[in-house]
Amino acid sequence: MLENGQRAVAGKLRVTLPVLLGRHCVAPILRSYARQHPKLELELHLSDRGVDLIAEGFDLAVRNGAVANGSSLRSRRLLSQRKVLCVSRDYLAAHGEPRTLEDLADHALLPYWRNGHGLVWHLPNAQGQLVDVAVSSRMRLNDLEVIADAATEGMGLAWLPYWLVRERMQRGELVEIWGDRPSTVMECSAVWPAMQYLPLRSRLAIDLLAVELEKWKEE
Template sequence: MDRLAGIQEFVAVVDAGGFSAAAQKLHLSRSAVGKAIARLEERLGVRLCHRTTRAFQLTSDGHAFYEHCVRILAELDIAENAMTSDKEQPAGRLRLSVPVIFGRRCVAPVIADIARQYSELRFDVSFTDRPVDLIDESYDLVVRNSALPDSAVLTARRIARQRMTICAAPAYLAARGTPRNIEDIAEHDSIVYGRDGNTRSWVFPNGKGGTYTAPARSRLILDDLEAAADMAVAGMGLAWLPCWLIRERVHSGTLVRVLPDIEPLVFDTFAVWPKAPFMPARLRVLIDALASRLPGMTGADGEIKSAA
């Protein structure tokens, strides 16, 4: 018995969202795909999906089986790539999770270039700031703006550095005054990043290996950094943002840095993926491209620099 029979067809139907699209991708007839999945269901003794001529929907068993199938096919890809990675172009599917703004502004352009270079690569990208479980949610790679905790099942590589800075609109500073030290921040309105009831503190190195927190008074709490930058441009208060995000606004004069001589927090951005004996060529190409390209977007040390 071929225990893999029907699995590729099943995953293709789920990924494509229907039988016709999957059949076209697999270069099979719709009937052949449907029969392969029917035989798979018969062998398993469960219903994997509900389907009509117009609709396709996974059952709860189908959802669980799909996650296992994706991992099985990924392991097969790893084994095959170990034998052929030096002989073939990167190919296959990569499922990624990236932060919303950093992902859109910095990671997405790299993905676009890789996709143009390798026509056999497919990308499934989720833009979210929520914590994700890389293993349970079957991601091939996640990009995260925090250090990787000790893990026996994950591997990480630093791909960028982000330098934080306080900024404000010239009109706001003209009306409210410019802070002369960290303590002055408490007298100002602040635009703060927050999500799910938690806000991000404005943190600075203390010169002794630790950090201290600026006394920011959060008048506006937003879960979108781009919106926070826009609010700062509108004169709504001080904001603590990554230098790469406000670089163009600083160069155009719509924002200015506040307390630029104070040592900023610089934090690392990591690519994280499951540990495996072999790395698929498609994953290695993407990670190498991110590590090569992102420092040019964020600055080698996250600094504000001219785009020229």
């Protein structure tokens, strides 16, 4: 009898991860998994491009957003977290806090830009309903961590995943505004090729991610 599958976990496990979520949350868990199973060969590929799991030979992916099961892929939700509107205390001291969506026009904003366009923010209006807000800014950044750095330095308001700014908020470098209002929820999912028998190394990795990422939920 193999205790907890320790000796049975072997072979190659190829995993593709989005860069920031992978670096901050997922890769440390999978590195620990590899340490626990010396016969496991672990390949981690961090990239934000769309990856064809089957064509490129990946065993597992972690993807932002909910992913529906299909004929060729299976999925499992791993984590749901809010996106938070956050800012530094220095910025608030200098410029005050916006109270309404209309007030945002008088503030410096730090949107994420991709393919030459700023992504729409989904923020609560006066009735507490989430609405799309087109954001304009003199800053054009295509990296969420750089946006978090800019917000920490007092350069404006940022709308970011909680997992990315959690430690900054705990240290007091960033504070959340409108935290008592409805917020957009982000999900991440494990995705793998559909097959009759999922290898133990993949199944245990998915189970571990589900358990460990649960700890990233807000307390």
